[in-house]
Amino acid sequence: MNHFDYIDQQILLQIREDARKPFSQIAEELKISNSLVHQRIRKLKENGVINKAEFVIDEKQIGYKTKSYVGIRLKEARYAKSVVNDLAKIPEILECNYVSGNYALFILIFAYDNHHLRNILYEQVHQIDGVAGTDSFICFDTNFKRQITLESLVKGKQI
Amino acid sequence: MNHFDYIDQQILLQIREDARKPFSQIAEELKISNSLVHQRIRKLKENGVINKAEFVIDEKQIGYKTKSYVGIRLKEARYAKSVVNDLAKIPEILECNYVSGNYALFILIFAYDNHHLRNILYEQVHQIDGVAGTDSFICFDTNFKRQITLESLVKGKQI
DNA sequence: GCTGAAACAAGTAGTGT
DNA sequence: ACACTACTTGTTTCAGC
Numbered sequence: 001m002n003h004f005d006y007i008d009q010q011i012l013l014q015i016r017e018d019a020r021k022p023f024s025q026i027a028e029e030l031k032i033s034n035s036l037v038h039q040r041i042r043k044l045k046e047n048g049v050i051n052k053a054e055f056v057i058d059e060k061q062i063g064y065k066t067k068s069y070v071g072i073r074l075k076e077a078r079y080a081k082s083v084v085n086d087l088a089k090i091p092e093i094l095e096c097n098y099v100s101g102n103y104a105l106f107i108l109i110f111a112y113d114n115h116h117l118r119n120i121l122y123e124q125v126h127q128i129d130g131v132a133g134t135d136s137f138i139c140f141d142t143n144f145k146r147q148i149t150l151e152s153l154v155k156g157k158q159i
Numbered sequence: 160m161n162h163f164d165y166i167d168q169q170i171l172l173q174i175r176e177d178a179r180k181p182f183s184q185i186a187e188e189l190k191i192s193n194s195l196v197h198q199r200i201r202k203l204k205e206n207g208v209i210n211k212a213e214f215v216i217d218e219k220q221i222g223y224k225t226k227s228y229v230g231i232r233l234k235e236a237r238y239a240k241s242v243v244n245d246l247a248k249i250p251e252i253l254e255c256n257y258v259s260g261n262y263a264l265f266i267l268i269f270a271y272d273n274h275h276l277r278n279i280l281y282e283q284v285h286q287i288d289g290v291a292g293t294d295s296f297i298c299f300d301t302n303f304k305r306q307i308t309l310e311s312l313v314k315g316k317q318i
Numbered sequence: 319g320c321t322g323a324a325a326c327a328a329g330t331a332g333t334g335t
Numbered sequence: 336a337c338a339c340t341a342c343t344t345g346t347t348t349c350a351g352c
């Protein structure tokens with residue numbers, strides 16, 4: 001487990017909201033040198049706390065209007081690995097997890113519309129060897145979507 | 160619906176993978192001026208296609224080991240709005256959607272461990288007025304997690 | 319572990335085609 | 336819609352505390 005101090009926490013809070021924020025500006029606000037900001041960010045990368053900076057694309061704006069979570073049941077548990085492999089080939093599936101409960105796998109799909117979603121499920125997912133059935137949870141609206149809190153992050157003294 | 164050309168597509172492909180990639184470098188690779196890169200990105204922002212750049216934080220590295228999707232059933236549909244309001248106050252809930260199917264709401268929770276998850280569900284979520292019950296889909300492993308494909312984005316000629 | 323200065327690279331804005 | 340130039344700003348490295 002990593003150790004974070006107040007500076008690390010503050011840097012993380014800022015860059016996760018704006019990955020293009022100038023390091024020099026962060027330095028100014030925290031009243032530290034910009035080389036220190038640089039150093040800390042390098043260490044956070046080395047420790048795998050942050051990996052990459054991404055511009056967030058609004059899926060709706062580029063035509064993907066239907067978002068749906070889908071639970072997948074398998075004929076037998078041993079199919080899991082090969083099913084995951086086949087699911088990975090479908091570009092509209094953005095996330096795939098092994099889960100507890102009624103389903104073996106739980107995936108996230110973005111499709112152009114409901115019809116497109118239906119096609120992906122019936123013509124692609126259901127054709128995969130080992131898939132017994134699926135249940136869809138189509139998202140009518142996303143009420144909120146946010147990043148994890150960092151308030152509890154600082155183990156040391158907060159200056 | 161927006162119109163995208165080859166340049167827009169290429170810029171999006173690059174900055175969504177590395178939001179800190181110098182615009183001048185993108186310009187060089189696409190053999191255009193860096194002011195054009197700048198212009199295009201400004202337009203993509205104006206159109207809401209991209210909104211912000213975020214550094215991706217690895218939740219596991221900062222102590223959140225348990226990821227779980229949770230379906231929520233309500234006593235009556237009319238509770239939906241106030242329940243969403245109360246869910247938003249729980250910081251470990253990172254996403255909340257209205258969905259079709261067996262559940263009214265579908266949320267994503269990150270907790271320190273299974274015990275912490277149990278506490279959040281029993282002591283917080285289940286106490287909310289209108290919540291009838293929940294089903295948890297704890298993620299044992301995330302096989303993949305990726306961004307949407309942009310191959311189909313270009314409506315015009317690809318040079 | 320941190321700062322400060324200096325060399326270098328990138329972002330920005332205005333002008334012209 | 337795009338490129339070019341001049342100007343401003345940010346990044347990065349390294350010697351020194």
